[in-house]
Amino acid sequence: MSNKEWPLWEVFIRSKQGLNHKHVGSLRAADEEMAIDNARDVYTRRSEGISIWVVLSSNVFASDPSEAPELYEPSDSKIYRHPTFYDVPDEIQHM
Amino acid sequence: MNSLFEYTLRLGDDSLMIGHRLSEWCGHGPILEEDIAMTNIALDFVGQATSLLELAGKFEGKGRSGDDLAFLRFDRDYKNVLLVEQPNVDFGVTMMRQFLFDAYRKPLFERLQYASNKEIAAIAEKSLKETKYHLRHSSEWVIRLGDGTEESHTRIQEALDNLWRYTGELFYSDDVDKELIAAGEIPSMDGLEKEWRQTVNEVLAEATLKIPESDWQFDGGRKGMHSEHLGYILTELQYMQRAYPGLEW
Numbered sequence: 001m002s003n004k005e006w007p008l009w010e011v012f013i014r015s016k017q018g019l020n021h022k023h024v025g026s027l028r029a030a031d032e033e034m035a036i037d038n039a040r041d042v043y044t045r046r047s048e049g050i051s052i053w054v055v056l057s058s059n060v061f062a063s064d065p066s067e068a069p070e071l072y073e074p075s076d077s078k079i080y081r082h083p084t085f086y087d088v089p090d091e092i093q094h095m
Numbered sequence: 096m097n098s099l100f101e102y103t104l105r106l107g108d109d110s111l112m113i114g115h116r117l118s119e120w121c122g123h124g125p126i127l128e129e130d131i132a133m134t135n136i137a138l139d140f141v142g143q144a145t146s147l148l149e150l151a152g153k154f155e156g157k158g159r160s161g162d163d164l165a166f167l168r169f170d171r172d173y174k175n176v177l178l179v180e181q182p183n184v185d186f187g188v189t190m191m192r193q194f195l196f197d198a199y200r201k202p203l204f205e206r207l208q209y210a211s212n213k214e215i216a217a218i219a220e221k222s223l224k225e226t227k228y229h230l231r232h233s234s235e236w237v238i239r240l241g242d243g244t245e246e247s248h249t250r251i252q253e254a255l256d257n258l259w260r261y262t263g264e265l266f267y268s269d270d271v272d273k274e275l276i277a278a279g280e281i282p283s284m285d286g287l288e289k290e291w292r293q294t295v296n297e298v299l300a301e302a303t304l305k306i307p308e309s310d311w312q313f314d315g316g317r318k319g320m321h322s323e324h325l326g327y328i329l330t331e332l333q334y335m336q337r338a339y340p341g342l343e344w
Contacts, residue, residue: 006126027128030239037232038128041135 008057009035011042013049021053029054098274100154101174102281103215104164105271105317107147108175110222111165113196114140115328116183125186132232133189139225146218153214166336170326171319178261180316180325184254187240187247191254194233194298199265200226202290212280234298241302248303255299256307263312265291 006028012021024043029035035054043049063071075081117137124130149161178196183189204226207219240251266288275281299306315321335342 028126029128033235034239037235038132040228041132042128045131045135 006030009039009054010057010060011035011039012053012055013039013043014051014053015049016047021051024048026057096271097155098271099212099280100151101271102275103147103151103154105174107144107151107161107164108173109179109196109200110140110147111144112173112175112325112328113179113193114138114144115332116179116181116189117193119183120189129186136193136225136229136232139222139229143218143222143225146221150214150218162336166333170321170329173316173321173325173329174319175316175325176261176264176267177313177316177322178258178264180322180328181258181261182324185250186236187251188254188258190233190236190240191251192258193229194237195258195262195295196265197226197230197233198294198298199262199287199291201230201294202287203284206282206284206287210281212275215281230294234294237298237304238302241299241304251302252304255304259307260309260311260313264314264316267314267317269317 007030008026009029009032010026011024013024014021027035027038027042029038032054036052039052039054044052114137117133117140120130120133121137122130124133144165145161147161148164152159152161152164178192181188181192183192201223204219204223208216208223210216210219237251240247242248266284268284272281272284276283295306313322
């Protein structure tokens with residue numbers, strides 16, 4: 001008997017309201033079709049979605065957490081990138 | 096004989112028993128994902144059984160509820176086919192049993208959704224969507240296990256050899272269905288077996304599995320003559336209602 005584990009898949013679900021597929025979790029499956037079936041059973045049982053993407057986790061290249069300071073911290077001091085430095089005319093009531 | 100009652104009971108008991116068998120996998124699936132899948136499917140079947148047995152009770156007109164029919168009959172009064180009460184044994188046997196049954200249920204519900212009897216038609220239409228997914232799930236597994244490793248192939252071929260003799264009964268026909276077809280309550284079942292056989296041939300060919308040559312077939316379930324396995328199912332299924340009559344939670 002083989003004890004080899006099935007590959008890991010990342011699951012993305014598009015909800016009825018949303019336009020984008022959102023990452024919801026991961027699961028194991030032998031191939032892409034079974035991954036879709038498993039994702040349907042694991043992640044859409046409560047009508048969470050109308051479309052599923054699965055991606056082999058090994059195909060996801062992630063940023064290195066140890067590089068977080070140089071990658072993300074510089075933007076913390078650039079508050080001018082947020083559009084909050086202008087006055088909204090009174091006539092515009094809802095922004 | 097009340098044919099509407101009897102016919103609905105047969106459909107309901109098929110769903111009840113195969114749903115119960117699948118529910119036995121809860122917490123024992125080969126992997127977490129499959130555990131959830133089988134439990135989902137089990138709940139689909141228990142849901143179908145609830146609607147069908149409730150309707151059967153209405154057709155009978157003696158005040159029995161769906162729960163009364165599910166939990167308080169004796170073994171001879173259950174009318175499911177023998178296939179659905181066969182034990183799970185292992186994942187391969189369970190998937191093969193499921194596949195042989197789903198391949199029959201899909202064309203059956205495709206016909207019944209157009210039944211003149213609106214209540215049967217409504218349940219069939221709802222169940223058909225579930226059944227299409229069940230068939231997809233069980234077919235995919237039969238193909239992967241058949242065309243998988245040497246061990247998975249040997250074991251699922253053995254499952255097919257053992258279960259094949261229970262498949263003839265899926266097309267059992269007697270005065271019950273003939274009367275309903277003649278009365279126009281349900282549509283003709285012409286071509287049902289042919290469609291089943293076509294699905295079975297296609298999937299088993301892709302799975303590199305061989306259909307047994309023996310044509311010898313069991314029957315009896317539709318007449319209440321069951322294999323010894325049903326008694327064990329009923330012991331578990333009925334325990335609570337027998338021990339604590341009327342218990343609700």
